[in-house]
Amino acid sequence: MMDCDKVKQLLSSYIDGELNEEEKIEFDNHIAQCSSCKEEFNDILKVLDILHSIPEVELPADFKEGLHKKLVEVKQQEIRPFRIRILSSVAAGIMVMFALGIVIFNAGGLRQKKFDTDGKTNSAMEQRAESAGNSSGIVRGFTTEFSDSTVPDTTEDINITAESPEPDQSMNIMAGDIKIQFTEGLKLEARHGETETDGQAVEEQTGTLSQELLYSENSKIKVSVIINDNAVSQERIIALVAENGGVVKDDTGNKVPTLMSTANFIEFTIPGNMYEVFLSSLKKDVEKSNANVDSTSPSIRDDIKARLEELAKTLEAINVKSKEIESRKTSEESASNPEDGKIENKELDAEMEQLESEKKKTEDEIEKLLESNEYVADVVINVSK
Amino acid sequence: MYIPEKDLIEKAQKMDVQAFEQLVEKYQKKVFNIAFSMLNNMDDASDISQEVFIKAFKSIKHFKQNSSFSTWLYRITVNTCLDELRKRKNKSNVFSIDQVIHLESGEVTRQLEDDRPTPDSMVENNELRALVRDSISQLSDELKEVIILRDINGLSYDDIADMLDCPLGTVKSRINRARNALKEILKRKIELWKKDFVK
Numbered sequence: 064m065m066d067c068d069k070v071k072q073l074l075s076s077y078i079d080g081e082l083n084e085e086e087k088i089e090f091d092n093h094i095a096q097c098s099s100c101k102e103e104f105n106d107i108l109k110v111l112d113i114l115h116s117i118p119e120v121e122l123p124a125d126f127k128e129g130l131h132k133k134l135v136e137v138k139q140q141e142i143r144p145f146r147i148r149i150l151s152s153v154a155a156g157i158m159v160m161f162a163l164g165i166v167i168f169n170a171g172g173l174r175q176k177k178f179d180t181d182g183k184t185n186s187a188m189e190q191r192a193e194s195a196g197n198s199s200g201i202v203r204g205f206t207t208e209f210s211d212s213t214v215p216d217t218t219e220d221i222n223i224t225a226e227s228p229e230p231d232q233s234m235n236i237m238a239g240d241i242k243i244q245f246t247e248g249l250k251l252e253a254r255h256g257e258t259e260t261d262g263q264a265v266e267e268q269t270g271t272l273s274q275e276l277l278y279s280e281n282s283k284i285k286v287s288v289i290i291n292d293n294a295v296s297q298e299r300i301i302a303l304v305a306e307n308g309g310v311v312k313d314d315t316g317n318k319v320p321t322l323m324s325t326a327n328f329i330e331f332t333i334p335g336n337m338y339e340v341f342l343s344s345l346k347k348d349v350e351k352s353n354a355n356v357d358s359t360s361p362s363i364r365d366d367i368k369a370r371l372e373e374l375a376k377t378l379e380a381i382n383v384k385s386k387e388i389e390s391r392k393t394s395e396e397s398a399s400n401p402e403d404g405k406i407e408n409k410e411l412d413a414e415m416e417q418l419e420s421e422k423k424k425t426e427d428e429i430e431k432l433l434e435s436n437e438y439v440a441d442v443v444i445n446v447s448k
Numbered sequence: 449m450y451i452p453e454k455d456l457i458e459k460a461q462k463m464d465v466q467a468f469e470q471l472v473e474k475y476q477k478k479v480f481n482i483a484f485s486m487l488n489n490m491d492d493a494s495d496i497s498q499e500v501f502i503k504a505f506k507s508i509k510h511f512k513q514n515s516s517f518s519t520w521l522y523r524i525t526v527n528t529c530l531d532e533l534r535k536r537k538n539k540s541n542v543f544s545i546d547q548v549i550h551l552e553s554g555e556v557t558r559q560l561e562d563d564r565p566t567p568d569s570m571v572e573n574n575e576l577r578a579l580v581r582d583s584i585s586q587l588s589d590e591l592k593e594v595i596i597l598r599d600i601n602g603l604s605y606d607d608i609a610d611m612l613d614c615p616l617g618t619v620k621s622r623i624n625r626a627r628n629a630l631k632e633i634l635k636r637k638i639e640l641w642k643k644d645f646v647k
Contacts, residue, residue, distance in 0.1 A: 075624035110631045114599040
């Protein structure tokens with residue numbers, strides 16, 4: 064005989080036709096005699112009735128068109144050269160920055176002469192280096208990996224393409240949805256016209272990238288304001304901070320809406336996307352009293368840099384591995400014995416799946432890293448008369 | 449011209465937009481409805497559905513031809529919706545669900561309105577469905593997904609197990625718990641609603 068607990072457990076199975084004949088009969092018997100179970104059974108049936116009666120919702124009229132545009136964009140970005148795609152999180156931005164940092168330093172180290180002769184190329188590269196943050200620490204870490212396969216003796220362009228036609232010859236760095244393929248060897252070239260446009264295009268991209276990174280709403284910038292000669296009042300600064308979504312803390316680390324520990328030094332964190340707004344409001348404000356605002360550029364914390372660097376390496380390793388598996392796969396398919404080929408492929412598929420989940424874990428950590436930290440970069444602002 | 453799905457997929461893997469769009473046509477309503485059920489908002493459902501198809505287009509080259517395309521696609525849908533829900537939780541822009549009901553037309557209405565129907569006519573009415581959708585949104589993520597996939601979208605236990613990457617037994621017990629939980633929540637809501645009519 065079935066008891067109430069058992070019946071309650073089996074309700075769904077009964078409704079979905081999963082019980083065998085014996086179980087069904089026992090279930091029916093119990094329901095016939097037990098009013099509370101009967102009530103519950105009927106209630107569930109009613110709810111299901113409603114759920115099943117919900118009509119399918121129609122798609123909005125502009126859905127197809129909107130999607131079409133985006134699909135075409137995706138296709139174009141797959142084949143457009145010299146473009147760096149920004150498709151997902153801020154984390155991807157960091158990795159690109161590091162990667163570019165490497166490229167620039169490699170380039171700088173190898174081909175100083177070339178740069179000197181071509182003034183325009185030089186400045187484009189310098190600007191790139193600046194906006195990439197001049198991260199020499201990172202370069203050391205990365206160059207060892209790159210140097211073997213990439214140091215050429217010829218002079219050609221640094222090619223940063225979205226997709227190259229010979230994938231086996233290049234190294235992939237996949238960061239989320241960003242792919243940067245370094246074509247075989249670092250090519251440095253003094254082809255004036257082309258380099259200029261490339262340099263500019265890339266510089267814009269890099270400028271945009273580091274901005275995306277630092278100035279997104281996911282990152283927080285720690286700002287230290289030093290007030291000299293009473294150039295501006297502490298209250299004014301605190302008000303501006305509050306207006307722009309920032310949070311001021313006193314020296315115990317507690318959030319304080321108004322008071323500060325010293326009159327001349329204020330520290331606060333502000334969302335990345337509000338930093339520029341704050342800075343320009345501050346500048347406008349102090350203009351009236353003839354004061355000056357001097358600010359450094361925000362720079363990313365070392366400890367975050369280090370971890371992100373590691374994670375970038377992990378991602379890179381995963382991508383190298385998955386390419387390897389892909390290539391082993393294709394060769395299996397043309398094997399003499401198709402049955403063996405199938406089995407091998409299944410195993411390789413399993414490996415791929417594992418890699419995919421590792422990749423996802425790594426990407427998740429990157430995102431978490433950015434979101435969970437108190438701040439991602441710091442900057443110092445000096446206000447003086 | 450009718451092209452079998454397998455061929456469409458092959459073409460789409462080579463970035464053939466037209467071929468991919470034929471796949472979109474086939475599955476878009478289902479994808480949209482799953483998204484709408486999970487997010488309870490037309491605009492969000494539309495945005496997320498587009499995102500789902502973009503993701504699918506980008507990673508279709510990794511799709512293995514011998515598995516089910518629909519399962520693969522619905523899995524992306526569910527995961528994308530869950531990600532979106534989690535993002536929202538973090539931003540904590542929580543408003544009281546008891547005060548706002550999302551109707552299927554996408555309109556948002558307040559619960560207390562004089563022209564609302566009496567409890568007896570509720571069964572035929574949009575408002576009841578709105579209460580149901582609302583109740584679903586109060587379920588935990590894991591219960592939400594199974595009930596949407598099973599009882600709103602009619603997918604089989606096997607497909608669901610495939611999609612969520614969990615054993616069949618787990619799916620069965622979750623469906624049971626989900627239906628129970630939904631029943632309780634809905635009952636409570638209907639009680640509260642009925643009370644408003646007792647004057």
